Amino acid sequence: MARKMLIDGELGQTIEEEKQYDFDLFVIGAGSGGVRASRTSASFGAKVAICELPFHPISSEVIGGIGGTCVIRGCVPKKILVYGAQFRGEFEDCRNFGWELSDQVDFNWKKLLHNKTQEITRLNGIYKRLLSNAGVTMFEGEGKLIDAHLVEVTQADGTTKQYSAKHILIATGSRAQRVNIPGKELAITSDEALSLDELPKRAVILGGGYIAVEFASIWRGLGAEVDLFYRKELPLRGFDDEMRAVVAKNLEGRGIRLHPGTNLSELRNGEDGIRVLTDHGDEITADVVLFATGRLPNTKRLNLQAVGVEVDKTGAIKVDEYSRTTVPNIWAVGDVTNRMNLTPVALMEGTCFSKTVFGGQPTKPDYISIPCAVFCIPPLSVVGLSEQQALEQAKSDILVYTSSFNPMKNTISGRQEKTVMKLIVDSETDKVLGASMCGPDAPEIMQGLAVALKCGATKAQFDSTVGIHPSAAEEFVTMRSITRRVTAGAKP
């Protein structure tokens, strides 16, 4: 579908002679950020092209797929597996509610794997349709920059084609990295973990971030023995310390063995599995070893240096507040810029990019009070500042409200697992600076609170909101007693 060339509303540039480009915009990478930017730019009238690697659940330098990490090997399949894993807890809980379930319930991993794969394939098809309905031209292949206005796409058969574009958007995302220890080739990353042929009976996970913690919960729920190793004293570095401790306690309560302050030093092939050596001198044998030790931006093969697009030391593309790179007509959004690596943030960056470049409304993405969730079982969800962050950033004292309670369902099921909620309040302005919760449905509960924080909600406004009863969420509007007051500038 031919579109007329658009004279876009570029920042601070005078309109020069309109060179004839193949496209107004060429997007490299059809993941969350790339697809959003393509569709919204096209809706502003831009002639848009996008290239993406061929589809497969497991990525590589030359394999990807429309929909990107989120749809194919991230958020979506992860959540499906978490749903699958949560049933174990439901089967345990139902007995004291009167249900007569046999002690042993079998699990068919291949069935779940098949259904998961069907779903991501379906979504991949939907994303293609969304792009084509928006009039975006799709190319399959690996894109790289030739110069500031020229993209070269290497197709599956090896041939190359070049396309010129007024603007180029890099949205190639990131990929999981293995730590460099002997035997690392025996380990898998999250890509493979989401598509294993067999469910491991024994799993070793290295990592303290959300991916490690989520897979621990997933495999434990599906019936595996799980050992989780991480370098710090608590998992989820960067989150509120109190909440990190709650997550760790819950993981243990669900039967996951935690190994804090421990790294892995070597992997060896053994007779009955992979022999894992730790830096404490211990040994453990596992069927699967997952390295969830970080993801790096996909920039190595883009030829950025030759074109003048600068990257930082992790390989992330350097961008300004408008997502513009060091080359004026080249932009970047999503995980490849390593700002906040969440799909909704990539979507926001993509939309802001389109408004800025094609919509005549320069718009900066807003990174204040972005909520997020870790889908361990039970999950953690947060918005705003943690207690530690509040102490660093606030000028006044902060008030901490915490509530730790046994949810109603557990009083009947007998599950020994408390839900914890926390509010951080500025003692002077009464503004709620942050909220967090670890317990069933935390991510669902936190979304509405994130809207409230966006409105600048005060503790008084929280307190004047009537509760929905009975619910867990109502606890957030009924926390009347200050747990502690912390002086501004106090170091935790």
Add this chain to the structure above:
Amino acid sequence: MARKMLIDGELGQTATDEKQYDFDLFVIGAGSGGVRASRTSAAFGAKVAICELPFHPVSSEVIGGVGGTCVIRGCVPKKILVYAAQFRGEFEDSRNFGWELSDEIGFNWKKLLHNKTQEIIRLNGIYKRLLSNAGVTMFEGEGKLIDAHLVEVTQPDGTTKQYSAKHILIATGSRAQLVNIPGKELAITSDEALSLDELPKRAVILGGGYIAIEFASIWRGMGAEVDLFYRKELPLRGFDDEMRAAVAKNLEGRGIRLHPGTNLSELRQSGDGIRVLTDHGDQITTDVVLFATGRLPNTKRLNLQAVGVEVDKTGAVKVDEYSRTTVPNIWAVGDVTNRINLTPVALMEGTCFSKTVFGGQPTKPDYINVPCAVFCIPPLSVVGLNEQQALEQTKSDILVYTSSFNPMKNTISGRQEKTTMKLVVDAETDEVLGASMCGPDAPEIMQGIAVALKCGATKAQFDSTVGIHPSAAEEFVTMRSITRRVAAGTKLKTNL
């Protein structure tokens, strides 16, 4: 624990001679409103007494229990039964996630009943401890008014005692009513339904309100055949019409047989159950008939008329914005005043009462944007104005945003059941006037949205909030297309 008499901060009254009363405050009824008012008044220094009927799960004019309806035969046991019923859906859903459950899973109602009863007894004990820790004197028995400052308590053994109080708070709640049709004595109310000896195999429910809907979902989830009869075209009159339709569709999808526009005319005992006759001339035989046809305030035996406390035609105690009755030192909160009959509202009314009468801060309860939920399966939750109310109350056009989607869990489980969300926005101010959702976790999701509405959130603020992914709730902050714009003053069909 003796407390000194308090000179309270009464509205517009000058301090007269301090008569010696037994108590600053006597509360009749230890449910949500009464307990909250007692504890907070005592916290302000008042000498408080409370009376409550003896405890039993099934109430009567002389049976109740500390904790009240919510704890003993309302919110709490209801939610426990809903949790139990939800497992059926979980078992069904788990199969396409790879779990190999047998087709038939037995359900032991007596085990659940026992565990439910243990829990409400435990909570009853906790409420007693809360009152005693607050220094509130408890009396067991039925309270009634002798005069404006005198309460008489009839104890279980029949003897009476009288207590004088500066202020009296009526918080006697409400009770379920049976509709007056032939054979009504064969029907049960929610009290009995929460404590049945046997789980019915077949259940007939009469009623279109939340209690009827919730029991339909509860019994269906536990394996019963359920027939639900209601007078209107849709259940849940008063809620947004579009959401009512979503609820009805979901109930049907879960296997509940709906009979809209139908009333019951007679119940008869028969060989294999209760024979139910409808006003369409149909007949159905069932094990249990539940009348969920309304609750009336408990005011008949309080002797209110003699003392001058006025009630309305439903028997609800008339109160002003501060919960004061037509007698200056007598107050009332909770279901007995029939304002918004929800525990959190009774709590709010109780707290405001205490602040007004003993805290020196006259405080009116705020009824704007009170959220609530119906715990059918899947549940409905709402806050603010529905579409019909918005059109009646605003001068501007309103914008309606709706989203109907298959939740991710269902795309794998194969369950054919959509989640529906709705936002109603003032076209001129961009203020979000109301939000509603019918789908899993709706009540949990709606609480935070209720805080946002309390802050006067605009659609732009909703839209500028980044989503939590993947979740159902994120749909509330990603509704970009207006479903329809409705001109100010449009009259919507509301007789469904």
